[in-house]
Amino acid sequence: MFNCRRLVLARKRRKLTAKRLAEYAKVSAVTITRLEKGENQPEESTIRRLADALNYPIEFFLRDDPEPININSVSFRSLTKMTARERDAAITAGSLGIELNGWIEERFSLPIVKLLDLSYETDTEAAAQHLRQHWALGERPIRSIVRLLEAHGVRVFALSEDTATVDAFSFWKNDKPYVFLNHFKTAERSIYDAAHELGHLVLHKHAGPIPSRPAEREADSFASAFLMPRNDVRSRVPSKISIDVILELKLRWRVSAMALAYRLHALEMLTDWQYKSICIELGKRGFRSGEPGGIEREESVVWRKIFSQLWSEKTTKSDVAEALNIPLDELEGIVGLSRSNRARERFNLHAVK
Numbered sequence: 001m002f003n004c005r006r007l008v009l010a011r012k013r014r015k016l017t018a019k020r021l022a023e024y025a026k027v028s029a030v031t032i033t034r035l036e037k038g039e040n041q042p043e044e045s046t047i048r049r050l051a052d053a054l055n056y057p058i059e060f061f062l063r064d065d066p067e068p069i070n071i072n073s074v075s076f077r078s079l080t081k082m083t084a085r086e087r088d089a090a091i092t093a094g095s096l097g098i099e100l101n102g103w104i105e106e107r108f109s110l111p112i113v114k115l116l117d118l119s120y121e122t123d124t125e126a127a128a129q130h131l132r133q134h135w136a137l138g139e140r141p142i143r144s145i146v147r148l149l150e151a152h153g154v155r156v157f158a159l160s161e162d163t164a165t166v167d168a169f170s171f172w173k174n175d176k177p178y179v180f181l182n183h184f185k186t187a188e189r190s191i192y193d194a195a196h197e198l199g200h201l202v203l204h205k206h207a208g209p210i211p212s213r214p215a216e217r218e219a220d221s222f223a224s225a226f227l228m229p230r231n232d233v234r235s236r237v238p239s240k241i242s243i244d245v246i247l248e249l250k251l252r253w254r255v256s257a258m259a260l261a262y263r264l265h266a267l268e269m270l271t272d273w274q275y276k277s278i279c280i281e282l283g284k285r286g287f288r289s290g291e292p293g294g295i296e297r298e299e300s301v302v303w304r305k306i307f308s309q310l311w312s313e314k315t316t317k318s319d320v321a322e323a324l325n326i327p328l329d330e331l332e333g334i335v336g337l338s339r340s341n342r343a344r345e346r347f348n349l350h351a352v353k
């Protein structure tokens with residue numbers, strides 16, 4: 001049986017309107033609408049044309065319903081800048097992530113979930129401290145937030161959308177926390193996004209539809225406090241704060257220069273006037289849109305281990321994609337294997353031999 005929900009999923013993943021898909025598949029727009037509503041069962045030849053147009057295997061459309069993600073439980077920061085199509089494409093990556101996670105969990109035991117429910121906590125600074133205590137982090141800087149999340153059971157995926165307007169997002173599904181990070185952004189911003197999403201996972205688990213702005217502010221202030229613990233910042237940052245101090249110390253907490261300046265202002269270590277002039281100067285030096293001399297992007301340890309284990313059993317990524325009936329590019333996209341990673345991976349395989 002043709003599954004109409006899967007047609008919607010694949011179309012949204014490919015960022016196509018129903019009209020455009022109709023053109024590509026050489027069917028009428030009404031046909032697409034009817035198929036998506038489940039009013040018609042398509043002919044085999046139509047399924048083939050749709051599959052070709054979407055570059056998805058035919059079998060994908062014959063599977064059970066995909067795992068739905070409640071659109072209200074997903075929060076995006078720059079919602080205003082993002083188009084509905086970009087948002088839908090990102091969210092549908094979430095459905096693929098859930099399916100991949102299910103396949104992986106049948107074969108591997110992933111780290112158990114050790115997140116706290118801090119939704120009762122109204123003070124985000126206290127919430128960040130509480131989670132740090134729970135994870136025995138003390139006041140130390142975090143060496144890799146991706147590894148930290150993975151070690152505590154968060155399923156970390158990538159958003160390979162080539163747009164910086166889709167930040168990152170997170171959600172709970174069947175008591176498993178999921179985080180999707182955009183690899184298009186600088187490493188520092190991606191780290192901040194990961195901490196921001198962690199904030200949503202612990203602060204807003206039961207919140208249902210998230211009323212955007214306050215929740216976003218809470219997640220931001222959680223991220224700031226979690227990455228740059230108050231006492232550590234106070235003891236490390238000298239009383240006279242120059243741009244050079246910021247550029248040097250941002251490396252300690254692996255944050256962007258802007259994020260550190262923001263934190264210093266929030267901790268009242270910078271006056272409004274100082275903060276403003278530092279922001280202007282950072283902007284002039286290119287720190288508003290990027291991170292000159294930035295750190296290297298963090299990588300998932302879990303995915304690397306899983307794929308090297310699978311490889312040792314002669315299971316390739318293509319085999320995994322085939323088992324899930326998804327195109328290889330989708331699989332590689334959500335596990336965050338960019339071209340450079342792939343090249344490195346090949347190199348590692350050679351080195352092992």
Ligand SMILES: [Zn+2]
Binds near residue numbers: 076215216219
């Ligand atoms: Zn958010």
